[in-house]
Amino acid sequence: MQPKKYLVVLNEKANSGNSRQDWINIKNELEKLHLSYMLLNSKYHGHIKIVLSQNLIDLFEQHNLPKHIIVVGGDGTINETINGIKIAQKKYPAIPDIPVGIIPTGYKNEFITSAQMEINKDNAIKKIVNCKENHFVKIGYIRDTKKDYNNFFINKAQIGLQDYTYKINRSRFINNLIKIISLVPTMYNLTSFPLVLISNNRTHNFLKIFSIKITNNLNLVNNLKVEIFERKSFIRNIFLILLWLFNLKIRGKNYHSYKVFSAKIQIPSLEYGYVDNEKIGTKFYDINIGNVKYPFIY
Numbered sequence: 001m002q003p004k005k006y007l008v009v010l011n012e013k014a015n016s017g018n019s020r021q022d023w024i025n026i027k028n029e030l031e032k033l034h035l036s037y038m039l040l041n042s043k044y045h046g047h048i049k050i051v052l053s054q055n056l057i058d059l060f061e062q063h064n065l066p067k068h069i070i071v072v073g074g075d076g077t078i079n080e081t082i083n084g085i086k087i088a089q090k091k092y093p094a095i096p097d098i099p100v101g102i103i104p105t106g107y108k109n110e111f112i113t114s115a116q117m118e119i120n121k122d123n124a125i126k127k128i129v130n131c132k133e134n135h136f137v138k139i140g141y142i143r144d145t146k147k148d149y150n151n152f153f154i155n156k157a158q159i160g161l162q163d164y165t166y167k168i169n170r171s172r173f174i175n176n177l178i179k180i181i182s183l184v185p186t187m188y189n190l191t192s193f194p195l196v197l198i199s200n201n202r203t204h205n206f207l208k209i210f211s212i213k214i215t216n217n218l219n220l221v222n223n224l225k226v227e228i229f230e231r232k233s234f235i236r237n238i239f240l241i242l243l244w245l246f247n248l249k250i251r252g253k254n255y256h257s258y259k260v261f262s263a264k265i266q267i268p269s270l271e272y273g274y275v276d277n278e279k280i281g282t283k284f285y286d287i288n289i290g291n292v293k294y295p296f297i298y
């Protein structure tokens with residue numbers, strides 16, 4: 001069987017379902033270009049990661065891997081696609097890093113913007129089809145040292161208090177009003193936990209923090225940005241959270257920022273974790289963080 005050149009990963013639910021209409025137009029453009037592709041459609045959250053990894057395993061066994069993968073969706077779909085590929089590689093390490101092209105139909109499209117990829121859908125299709133060489137872009141990873149499991153992220157990973165998530169159907173004023181109102185329950189329910197950060201041959205011990213954020217800032221060519229929010233007095237905590245909520249320049253004695261190529265993080269208490277705003281559950285953490293370069297076409 002002749003391998004299909006493209007495998008298309010579609011998330012029709014991206015951008016509050018608006019991606020479904022986008023796909024109709026994108027499909028027509030792909031047909032005009034006479035592209036041969038296999039389609040995987042996301043049916044629920046986390047589905048792409050599962051179905052893509054299994055399909056790649058099956059296609060590898062049939063010597064029928066696609067040359068490229070096209071993602072039609074947003075940041076969450078890109079995340080699931082990368083992790084699906086990596087899961088398949090865990091069974092068959094010979095499966096290569098298949099280059100990924102992105103037709104953005106998400107709401108914020110943070111990764112696309114940060115990597116300076118094409119945001120216009122029609123232009124994105126043309127650039128993907130006409131791309132002659134891969135562009136290697138930095139992505140981050142969290143490696144669970146006890147379970148030997150990797151979780152890759154394109155934007156950020158967090159443990160503890162999470163960033164505020166904007167709702168697409170709310171105005172800027174309403175979103176900001178909700179931020180202010182949320183301060184009361186946030187401060188009331190604010191919990192803290194100990195953390196050890198080992199990086200650059202130094203050990204940093206924190207007795208009480210309420211969040212750690214690891215950001216894949218693409219302006220940092222080979223590093224990740226690690227931000228630690230330490231719990232201090234009530235006034236300092238609320239000042240820090242206000243700056244954080246409104247995306248202002250964060251400062252203060254209870255805020256710590258590091259640039260790391262790799263690091264080890266230990267948290268001996270059960271805490272909630274998030275990767276690209278998706279929950280990864282409550283767990284103890286003994287993890288290594290770092291970054292790798294992944295091929296994209298654009």
